[in-house]
Amino acid sequence: MTDNIIDIRLHGRGGQGVMTSSYLIAEAALLEDKHVHAFPTFGPERSGAPIAAFARISDEKFYMKTEVYEPDVVVVQDPSLLSQIDVTAGLQEGGLVLINTNNPNKEDVQAVKQKRPDAKFATVDASKIAAEEIGLSVTNTAILGALCKVTDNKIIKLNVLEKAIKNRFKGKGAIAEKNIKAINRSYAEVMM
């Protein structure tokens, strides 16, 4: 992070919509006239392969165009990654980690917490919410409501995220409404 820039790194697997998560964050931030640069990094496109995506946001214009190595916020969309990659690599001192899990007491979640006692952790069962509200186990939108909550709506606001979702899923029937329900649930259900 430099000055007023917020750096977010998202971890997931190919097919889980990690790229879309980073895009939605950027699209919501742009609706508030913030400055953004958000993109994914991946190898040959493969379903299930670990993927990272980045979103860099600032109230002021910035020129930097790099991947995010020292994130302020890490979002883990796929809990199985916790034991496979170092999701807290480079995390800022006192940074925030938001994890999609159905069990915050699970060993792999606890292991990450122990590794970074300085960090703030939040968990939400985004997979369950996505399955129930959207009918798919794609957590890319569902987890973003929780992100709004645990960052006190300072990075993106829940109502602005709703608008970004409406824009993105325009003309796609009930999908926008389902996703909006999902983000509202994850906003309400996330645990710090």
Add this chain to the structure above:
Amino acid sequence: MSKIAVTGDDAIAQAAKLVNPDVVAAYPITPQTIIVERFSDFVADGEVDTEFVCVESEHSAMSACIGASTAGGRVFTSSASAGLMLMYEIIQIASSSRTPIVCAVANRAISGPINIHGEQTDQLLFRDSGWISQFAETNQEAYDQTIMAFKIGEHPEVLLPVAVGIDGFILSHAIEGIEPVTKDSVYNFLGGERKSTLRLDPDNPVSIGLLHLQDYYMEARAQVRDAQQRSKQVIIDTFNEWKNLTGRQYNPVESYKMDDAEYAFVTMGSGAGNARTAIDELRAKGEKVGLIKVRVYRPWFGEEFSNLTKNVKGVITVERAHSFGSPGGILGQDVKSTLFDAKQTPYVAEYCYGLGGRDCLVKEWVEIYNRSKQSFSEGKSLPYFWWGVRE
């Protein structure tokens, strides 16, 4: 208009949509794919009048583009890396046939080993082909330069194809906010439909692309040479017209904090953003460093370049491209040649960086500066150096 959120690829597709080309023939390749996908959506949804030619290869894509352009059409395509190389033979025919095709390039590393990430060597491979070659730093620039490319290429004093490059992923797949323009303003900016004086017309038959042997080949090549030179003024005029329309100022060679600079970074494309950030940090510590960003690589604007380097002590070229066995970088050779011609003798340090999409962080740009300045202050230029390679 308020800003819209688009990836670099999407920005180019949106720009092409406003241009509403007569024909698009393209073949998808990462990281250019979204351009073609988005544009085919526009065609399917009836948002453009374009005939989209689905082809089986890039070689055919460029061939179809040339056919459409020689028939008088306004033509757009897009490719990257291996796609451009499969197109390479026909790329030469596009310029020699004087077809003002616009090709967006999502710059990608060259195989092998195979790699899909950002690098500009692919576009520099057809440096010598007669194409006008430009690079963009941001999605806004990609959008604007794509539209302007049609006006530049189609100008009767030019009639050359134009490539606009964006770094793979770092721009092609990155969301940024851009200020859009309207379809009407683009239509007026381009002066309506393409006006082609030399085209295949059954009522006024001409031949294009015939055999030229010892008798006329050199004259045909010289015409491309001259068109490249004439395009310089057209590029400057077009950039000025764009400024009048949008307020956004473009120059073939851009400068940042160069007024009192003792040292200058020289680069192209998205890396300029990291250079600016490094320069801001260095300036805060009292370092007199600036940036020269080459937006238009061919034709080369040597005079504009050497006007910026008149008073500098050291030039640091940093390029996301390479040429094996060369006496330096690709851009670096242009820079050194320009300094020589202008009888300027600053110290020079040349760097190759970021091949295959490898990041070069702002702190690394600062390190590159410190390393170079150290040598310059000892009275020495530096040999060509590949930054960040593990030995």
